[in-house]
Amino acid sequence: MAISLGSLGIRINRKKLLSQVVELAENRRYWQAVADGTTEAHDAKLLRTQLYQILVEADNQELLELACQLLTLNEVGRRANDTFERIKEHKSKLAA
Numbered sequence: 001m002a003i004s005l006g007s008l009g010i011r012i013n014r015k016k017l018l019s020q021v022v023e024l025a026e027n028r029r030y031w032q033a034v035a036d037g038t039t040e041a042h043d044a045k046l047l048r049t050q051l052y053q054i055l056v057e058a059d060n061q062e063l064l065e066l067a068c069q070l071l072t073l074n075e076v077g078r079r080a081n082d083t084f085e086r087i088k089e090h091k092s093k094l095a096a
């Protein structure tokens with residue numbers, strides 16, 4: 001038996017879901033640009049337009065799967081950054 005969002009009475013607002021996936025993807029691409037040192041070439045508005053054009057044809061299930069993947073990647077990146085900052089802070093305290 002498969003349980004779906006619909007069977008739980010949860011409606012998907014496609015417009016909001018699409019908007020959030022585009023935002024998450026653009027955010028991920030921004031942090032990739034930071035890591036690569038190419039933020040000056042990162043055009044958020046243009047990238048969002050391109051992502052929207054790619055994702056507008058995706059069905060709700062695909063968008064949900066992408067949202068899960070992007071949320072996971074963004075959380076992993078945030079945690080890695082937090083760890084890096086803690087290590088950097090600890091090293092600076094030891095050096096002082």
